[in-house]
Amino acid sequence: MILDLTKEFIEERSTSYHELSLVERIAKLLDAKGIPAKVDRFNPRDYSPSAPDTETANLYVDIGEGSETLFLYAHTDVVEAPDSLFTPTIEHGKLKGRGTADMKTALAGLVTTLIRDYEQLKHTGKRIIFGFIADEETSASGIKRFVDVYKPEELELRCVLMEPTNDFNQIDVGGRGYTFLNLRGSMKETIASFRRILEHKQELLAQYPDLNDGFGPATLEITKVACDWSPPLSTTTIVEGKACHASTPHEGENALEKAILLYPNTTYIVTSDTEGPNSLPSSARLLTHPTKLSEHLCDANIDIRTNLAASQNDALLQAMRKLLSPGVTYQIRDKGCAFKTKDRAFIDACKNATDQEVREVIAQGGSDAPYLLELTDKLIPGFGPGNLAVCHTDNEFVSLNALYQTPEVVRRIIRNFEAI
Numbered sequence: 008m009i010l011d012l013t014k015e016f017i018e019e020r021s022t023s024y025h026e027l028s029l030v031e032r033i034a035k036l037l038d039a040k041g042i043p044a045k046v047d048r049f050n051p052r053d054y055s056p057s058a059p060d061t062e063t064a065n066l067y068v069d070i071g072e073g074s075e076t077l078f079l080y081a082h083t084d085v086v087e088a089p090d091s092l093f094t095p096t097i098e099h100g101k102l103k104g105r106g107t108a109d110m111k112t113a114l115a116g117l118v119t120t121l122i123r124d125y126e127q128l129k130h131t132g133k134r135i136i137f138g139f140i141a142d143e144e145t146s147a148s149g150i151k152r153f154v155d156v157y158k159p160e161e162l163e164l165r166c167v168l169m170e171p172t173n174d175f176n177q178i179d180v181g182g183r184g185y186t187f188l189n190l191r192g193s194m195k196e197t198i199a200s201f202r203r204i205l206e207h208k209q210e211l212l213a214q215y216p217d218l219n220d221g222f223g224p225a226t227l228e229i230t231k232v233a234c235d236w237s238p239p240l241s242t243t244t245i246v247e248g249k250a251c252h253a254s255t256p257h258e259g260e261n262a263l264e265k266a267i268l269l270y271p272n273t274t275y276i277v278t279s280d281t282e283g284p285n286s287l288p289s290s291a292r293l294l295t296h297p298t299k300l301s302e303h304l305c306d307a308n309i310d311i312r313t314n315l316a317a318s319q320n321d322a323l324l325q326a327m328r329k330l331l332s333p334g335v336t337y338q339i340r341d342k343g344c345a346f347k348t349k350d351r352a353f354i355d356a357c358k359n360a361t362d363q364e365v366r367e368v369i370a371q372g373g374s375d376a377p378y379l380l381e382l383t384d385k386l387i388p389g390f391g392p393g394n395l396a397v398c399h400t401d402n403e404f405v406s407l408n409a410l411y412q413t414p415e416v417v418r419r420i421i422r423n424f425e426a427i
Contacts, residue, residue, distance in 0.1 A: 008122070009414055010102070010407070012115035014095040017104045023145040024051055026083040030064045033118060033139060037068065042125050044068045047156065054155075055146035057189075057338065063141045065149050067156075068121060071134040077424045078136045078166040079417065081114040082143035082375065086283030086399045101404040108393025112405045113169035114139065116392070116413030124418060131425050134162075143375050144283060147341055150375035154382060164383040165353050165427075167420060170374055171393030174409035175361050175416055179370035179389030180354055181347035182377065183222050183254070186324065187285065188309040192335030194234060194275050195301040201229055201267050203330040204309075211326055215313050221369040222314030222345060225323070228253045229263050231284045232277050232291075234305040243292045244270070250289035250400040253310040254371035258396045259287040266291040274301040284308040284340075285373070286399040309337075312371065314345050343377035350385040352427045357390050360419035361412075371395065 021029040030046060037044045047065045051058035066083075085106040092105040102112070117137050121128075128135060136157075141149030157164075172179060190197060204211075208227060215225035230253050246269065248262025263278050272295045278288035285308075294300065311323065324339075331337065347369070348354065358365040370376070372395055376388035392409035 009115050009119045009410060012118055013102060013107070013112050013410060016111040016114055017095040017106050018093055020093050021083050021085060022087050023084040023142050024059050024061055024063055026063050026141040029083050030066045030139060030141070034066055036118065037121060040122050040125070042068060042121055047152065049152050051142055051146065051148035054148035054151040057340065058142070058146050058148055063149070065141055065152055066139040068137040069134070070128050071131060073134050074161070074163045076134040076136060076162045076164050077421065078138055078164055079117055079420070080138045080140060080166060080168045080375070081110055081117050082140045082149065083114065084142055084144050085109065085111070086144050087280065092401065092403070097407070100407050102407060102410060103404040105403060107403050107405040108171045109398040109403070110169060110171065110391060110393065112393060112410050112413060113391045116169070116417055119414040120417040123414065128421070131421065133425055135421060140375065145340070147375055147378060150378045154378055158382060162382065165350070165385040165424065166379050166383060167357060167387045167390055168374055168376055169391035170370070170372070170389035171391050171395050171398060172389045173394050174392055174406060175365065175390065175412065176363065177366040177368045178354065178358055178387060180367045180387065181221065182343065182345060182370040182374065182388045183312045183314060184343060184345035185373035186311045186342045187340040187373070188311070189338045189340045190307040190309065190331070190335055191304060192332065193302055194305045196332035196334045197232065197305050197307055198267065198273055198276060200331045200335050204229065204327060205264060205267060207330060211323060215323065218314060220314060221347070223369070223371065225313040226254065226256055226311070228256055228261055228287060228310045229307070230286060230310050231288060231308040232263065232305055233280070234277050234300070234303055236300050236303045237277065238275070238294060238298070238300060240292070243294055246291045246293065248287060248289055248291070251287050251396050252372055252398050253285050253287055254312055254373070255396060256287060261287045262291040263288050266293050270295050274298050283399040285310055289400070312373070341373065343373050344380070346377065346380060346384070348384065348386050353385050353387065356423035356427055357387050357420055359423055360416045
């Protein structure tokens with residue numbers, strides 16, 4: 008069942024702010040099984056001013072009563088990708104396609120658990136909320152909406168975000184602080200700003216060394232440049248890198264930063280649209296001769312991760328801001344604080360849901376977890392199928408072994424939660 012569901016969900020092009028069709032599909036599927044689900048429609052712009060004026064939705068399956076509650080989370084959106092990645096394929100024991108790791112497999116795992124165990128779950132003696140949440144990959148309007156809906160209830164909430172953690176081989180017991188920036192300016196001034204940032208990058212990062220507290224050293228990556236105007240492909244130079252999630256840059260090679268450093272006379276540069284704004288780009292396309300394209304406006308992204316609370320990133324942001332050209336503006340797209348979970352019983356309840364040794368780590372990537380801190384500090388920000396390194400890349404996949412394991416892990420988490 009879970010394989011077929013995952014394939015179906017991958018085929019739904021549920022990019023951020025366009026999740027409604029997938030949510031309605033899941034609700035219809037659950038309704039056919041007699042499982043009541045609440046489709047919570049909302050306008051993402053009500054929670055994030057930069058979001059489009061449109062309609063999307065969360066979906067909640069709320070089982071049981073009481074304040075002591077387990078929240079099992081999967082987000083419904085994925086980053087944009089070529090059409091081919093929305094056709095799932097199986098090869099060498101892996102399911103490939105957009106969202107296989109981040110996070111249509113986890114989504115299908117929760118749905119499979121509901122279909123198989125709903126009648127039993129009604130009698131667990133505690134409350135369980137299955138949440139299918141919109142817009143995790145951009146401005147997090149979906150989780151802000153969830154907090155709005157459930158905050159008045161003052162639940163004793165424990166949360167598991169089923170973000171990919173190397174096929175349940177590790178568990179995220181905390182998360183890094185992060186700030187995502189959107190830049191806008193002429194191509195010429197944006198490239199000049201990037202050069203100054205790269206010239207001072209090591210100096211900036213040296214202010215935030217690894218404190219051996221599990222959070223790791225700070226990272227700062229220039230991840231994406233897009234422009235409405237584009238020269239013929241034959242006139243440009245291509246610089247190749249290796250895509251990976253921007254939170255783990257040591258696992259990839261940033262083609263954009265590489266291109267800027269290799270070609271001092273670059274006047275125009277764009278990155279591939281196949282990776283998201285939080286990924287190292289696998290390639291960069293550039294011109295090194297004068298062109299009117301350098302005067303056109305472009306949009307760019309910068310990804311910053313530290314072991315500090317989001318508010319404490321301001322010193323780093325101010326230092327970077329001084330390096331931007333006067334005509335380049337920036338907007339904070341999202342910001343999350345660093346935290347650690349201290350609920351030993353809950354950590355063990357999740358770790359013991361597998362038959363393998365599970366390593367405790369700090370989540371390197373940003374997620375919806377910081378918004379949930381308004382409701383609880385009992386939070387596992389990552390425990391799920393898939394590998395973070397392939398998220399948002401053309402090579403995204405999940406192993407079939409992890410896929411089939413997912414519903415059983417969910418069942419055991421619930422069972423262990425009951426015993427806490």
